[in-house]
Amino acid sequence: MQRDKFFxxxxxxxxxxxxxxKTHCSYxxxxxxxxxxxxxxxxKIIGVEPRYDWPVTVGKMCPKGVTAYQQTNxxxxxxxxxxxxDASLKGTTxxxxxxxxxxxxxxxxxxxxxLQTEYGKDTxxxxxxVSMTNEKCYLTGKFARVAMGTRYIDYNGRFCMSxxxxxxxxxxxxxxGSTLPWTDIHETDCLFxxxxxxxxxxxxxxxRIWNVQERGGYIIVVDPRETPIARRADLHxxxxxxxxxxxxxxxxxxxxxxxxxxxxxxNNHTDGFEETKELVKEFTPEYTSMLTGIAPEKIIRxxxxxxxxxxxxxxxxxxxxxxxxxxxxxxxxxxMALVTGKIGRPKSGVATFTGQGNGQxxxxxxxxxxxxxxxxxxxNPQHVKEVCQVWGITPEEMPQPGVSAYEMFExxxxxxxxxxxxxxxxxxxxxxxxxxxxxxxxxxxxxVCSDFYLSESAEFADVVLPAVTWSEDEGxxxxxxxxxxxxxxxxxxxxxxxxxWQIQVExxxxxxxxxxxxxxxxxxxxxxxFRLATKGGNADYYGxxxxxxxxxxxxxxxxxxxxxxxxxxxFLDKKFYHPDGKAKICALPYRPPAxxxxxxxxxxxxxxxxxxxxxxxxxxxxxxxxxxxxxxxxVEVHPETAAKYNMEHEERVRLFTRRGExxxxxxxxxxxxxxxxxxxxxxxxxxxxxLLTIAALDPISRMxxxxxxxxxxxxxxxxxxx
Amino acid sequence: MKKRLYLELENCIGCRxxxxxCTQCGGHEERNRNYVYDVNPLVNRxxxxxxxxxxxxxxxxRSCPAQAIQIxxxxxxxxxxxxxxxxxxxxTIACPYGIPKFDTEQNLMYKCDLCIDRTxxxxxxxxxxxxxxxxxxxxxxxxxxxxxxxxxxxNGKWVTSMPYLEGETNVKVNLPGILQxxxxxY
Ligand code: SF4
Ligand code: SF4
Ligand code: SF4
Ligand code: SF4
Numbered sequence: 001m002q003r004d005k006f007f008x009x010x011x012x013x014x015x016x017x018x019x020x021x022k023t024h025c026s027y028x029x030x031x032x033x034x035x036x037x038x039x040x041x042x043x044k045i046i047g048v049e050p051r052y053d054w055p056v057t058v059g060k061m062c063p064k065g066v067t068a069y070q071q072t073n074x075x076x077x078x079x080x081x082x083x084x085x086d087a088s089l090k091g092t093t094x095x096x097x098x099x100x101x102x103x104x105x106x107x108x109x110x111x112x113x114x115l116q117t118e119y120g121k122d123t124x125x126x127x128x129x130v131s132m133t134n135e136k137c138y139l140t141g142k143f144a145r146v147a148m149g150t151r152y153i154d155y156n157g158r159f160c161m162s163x164x165x166x167x168x169x170x171x172x173x174x175x176x177g178s179t180l181p182w183t184d185i186h187e188t189d190c191l192f193x194x195x196x197x198x199x200x201x202x203x204x205x206x207x208r209i210w211n212v213q214e215r216g217g218y219i220i221v222v223d224p225r226e227t228p229i230a231r232r233a234d235l236h237x238x239x240x241x242x243x244x245x246x247x248x249x250x251x252x253x254x255x256x257x258x259x260x261x262x263x264x265x266x267n268n269h270t271d272g273f274e275e276t277k278e279l280v281k282e283f284t285p286e287y288t289s290m291l292t293g294i295a296p297e298k299i300i301r302x303x304x305x306x307x308x309x310x311x312x313x314x315x316x317x318x319x320x321x322x323x324x325x326x327x328x329x330x331x332x333x334x335x336m337a338l339v340t341g342k343i344g345r346p347k348s349g350v351a352t353f354t355g356q357g358n359g360q361x362x363x364x365x366x367x368x369x370x371x372x373x374x375x376x377x378x379x380n381p382q383h384v385k386e387v388c389q390v391w392g393i394t395p396e397e398m399p400q401p402g403v404s405a406y407e408m409f410e411x412x413x414x415x416x417x418x419x420x421x422x423x424x425x426x427x428x429x430x431x432x433x434x435x436x437x438x439x440x441x442x443x444x445x446x447x448v449c450s451d452f453y454l455s456e457s458a459e460f461a462d463v464v465l466p467a468v469t470w471s472e473d474e475g476x477x478x479x480x481x482x483x484x485x486x487x488x489x490x491x492x493x494x495x496x497x498x499x500x501w502q503i504q505v506e507x508x509x510x511x512x513x514x515x516x517x518x519x520x521x522x523x524x525x526x527x528x529x530f531r532l533a534t535k536g537g538n539a540d541y542y543g544x545x546x547x548x549x550x551x552x553x554x555x556x557x558x559x560x561x562x563x564x565x566x567x568x569x570x571f572l573d574k575k576f577y578h579p580d581g582k583a584k585i586c587a588l589p590y591r592p593p594a595x596x597x598x599x600x601x602x603x604x605x606x607x608x609x610x611x612x613x614x615x616x617x618x619x620x621x622x623x624x625x626x627x628x629x630x631x632x633x634x635v636e637v638h639p640e641t642a643a644k645y646n647m648e649h650e651e652r653v654r655l656f657t658r659r660g661e662x663x664x665x666x667x668x669x670x671x672x673x674x675x676x677x678x679x680x681x682x683x684x685x686x687x688x689x690x691l692l693t694i695a696a697l698d699p700i701s702r703m704x705x706x707x708x709x710x711x712x713x714x715x716x717x718x719x720x721x722x
Numbered sequence: 723m724k725k726r727l728y729l730e731l732e733n734c735i736g737c738r739x740x741x742x743x744c745t746q747c748g749g750h751e752e753r754n755r756n757y758v759y760d761v762n763p764l765v766n767r768x769x770x771x772x773x774x775x776x777x778x779x780x781x782x783x784r785s786c787p788a789q790a791i792q793i794x795x796x797x798x799x800x801x802x803x804x805x806x807x808x809x810x811x812x813x814t815i816a817c818p819y820g821i822p823k824f825d826t827e828q829n830l831m832y833k834c835d836l837c838i839d840r841t842x843x844x845x846x847x848x849x850x851x852x853x854x855x856x857x858x859x860x861x862x863x864x865x866x867x868x869x870x871x872x873x874x875x876x877n878g879k880w881v882t883s884m885p886y887l888e889g890e891t892n893v894k895v896n897l898p899g900i901l902q903x904x905x906x907x908y
Contacts, residue, residue, distance in 0.1 A: 010845060010846065011843075011845065012845070013839065013840050013843070013845050047746055048746055050846075050848075050851040050852060052851070059846075059851045059852065060851070060852055060853065060854045061739060061743070061852045061854070062737050062739050062852075062854055063737060063738055063739045063741070063742035065739075065852075066739055066742040066743050066746060066852055067742055189907050189908070199735035199736075199737065199855070200735075200737070203735060203737045203739070203854035203855070204854040205854075206733070206735055206854050206855040206856075207733075207854060207855055207856040210733050210855060210856065211856075213901055213904070214872070214900075214901070214904065215907065216904050216905055216906045216907040217906075217907055218906070226766060226767065227767065228735040228736060228767045228769075229735070231766055231767055231768065232732070232901075308908055309908065310907075310908070611735075611736075611737045611738075612738075625741075625742050625745065629738060639764065649764065668764050669763070669764060669765070669766070669767075670764070670765045670766060671765070671766050671767050
């Protein structure tokens, strides 16, 4: 299915004594297909071979994917559980000793029980992530509510996809990251891409994106930096960080002014147009230019190119979402598609570039403080009843909603939360305002961390559990398109490491909840219960069996039953998921970033990724090729700004904000605004840019404003650096 | 059907996946054999790969006093034969594009062999398999002809070929600028 012009029948190279295991990359939401090369004598993964038969990425991979296999048998793998008795060593790698699983489990069960006896059920918390299978994400939600019985569970999607989720839920009534399959992207006529450094963060989208231009279509890129995709774009809107909503309103205003709206679509399938029209009146090209720093004629041109296009796709990513108005930015840009009716048909729609491998699936099934499987709400009694039936508990046993990821650290600091089970995430690098977050982690009475390397966050743990990498377990992941795909197991777990679902089953037994967990003996058992738990929800996976996924090259949710082939295109019937079937055009008053530049902090600091690293870098910094290509962070500065501060290329300088400081090498480039500096966020300890970022949260998504705060640069004496 | 490596430099996004992939071809001892350059590092993010062009009459092989550089029947100009290479480095100087790399420890030249283990059986080379931007492609002559037409290249202006190169090459290259001749859809 969906085999397009990029698809070619190619036989793989089969080396003697090897077999190929079909799977997908462990990292970003593209979930590029790949084959892992396994030596059949040692049964170890030894390399990678392109997967030409995967319809989305046809063999292509970025350097992270090419080297991903090197994670599995890496020398840094944790092989046994670790225990540390000396709490004064928290925050360091010191003091750990190896232990048996039994000893580790016993200790965890004892500490958890003691804490809950003394301080109540909700003294424990779970902080999880979405770089793992749906099965694990699902079971983590169940484990927190049923085995630990706590309300406090949340996950790293709050630093990643939660604004997209909030925006889509408000605009469409449903949160599927892309309304259309990626195999449509190259066939559209205009791509409007905001806040996505696509060439570095989702590189394997690029062959489709460039093809739009080769066909004579247009690419519009919104970014404070001239990223590789902005460099070749037909139009680059170089806005000030944190001003997206003004631009979105300005473009919607021009779409209306220039007559590109689709009145029939607006009347029949949307609400809120009149109100929005009224609100955006103020956002003339001149006023929008004043707020965003983009030339007025560029704003008009963008509206023309998008408005005139027979088909167009609005795309965005963390650049617009990681703001304290991220949800408004998402709905604001989505308005462009809704007023022009460029949605609900092939080759037109709205998509966010999902950051983490399972950023889509992982946010749908109950790791979020207020959600249950199938995108059900924990505040909806009917939803709770449905899930309780599958879980074998009574609705009274279901905990209340908790708080968002960052807010959990606040509760740790004030001792409302005293215990933490952390898995699949590295908040000691990735959370904003690190000085505070690290202090909160240190304050905990007891912390368990499950990971396959000793991450910066594991350094705060009392017990570290060795988890497996993606290649040592199986399950499903939901990719950038909303397509459920299958991750396959290529080798047995290294050392004594175990998959997180197994750890949770065994821990649940120790916590006296065996009845609800002991029947889960394999990833497939979890998958079957998981599908059942989603049945009837908005994100319905019930019909997406592993067999169907393999046979169809993935299944797009919703997929309700055996006969349902899934839903590659959303809203083809022009029915949206709000009760009245209409989409919502949102009138969104503009607000500037939470922290605006001032005399003391005159620069705008923005953060992001480089192509060689993934998230906190806990995985990619250990891979030799990726490390060599980008061994340390840097601060990108425009040459005129550098000259003002009398700074040279590669000089080490001090960058600071109201919250923290760090020393970085200057990277001079004209490909950034003069008022903006950029630092990649993949580095830990004193290199972490999140020592400087601000924890201003979006009121709906609780997403911190990673993308804009006020900063200052300063020269340092070389002595000080040493 | 014979296929060739085809480069469209306009597309390069500098991800260096081609370098990473080059180390992954079974016979490559995990060393990469091509280059990716930042064209104008302090100014913009333009990058381009620099690949062996597999010359029809390769200067590297001609310059080799020990006949260590063999030409495969597919036209691929192979890496130096371990038993023949004397480490004189003539080839690194002779190649007009500075392609051959030198391993001082082994006293041995190594270069792109067009992933001969793959391409002899019609499997695309590793770099062209993974390149996310389609800068590197593995195409039939017919497909390359179509590219010429599509990009209005019949004037030869954008395509690197004679007289712009030292000699005819098996690898075909399009310099940046391919979009200039495109008619916009609207
Ligand atoms: S990191 Fe993303 S783009 Fe790169 S290979 Fe993996 S899935 Fe593909
Ligand atoms: S893989 Fe392709 S896009 Fe990436 S650096 Fe190499 S040639 Fe350029
Ligand atoms: S490009 Fe250089 S190394 Fe390659 S065949 Fe020609 S002369 Fe030899
Ligand atoms: S063709 Fe093969 S050997 Fe040559 S650069 Fe590409 S990957 Fe390396």
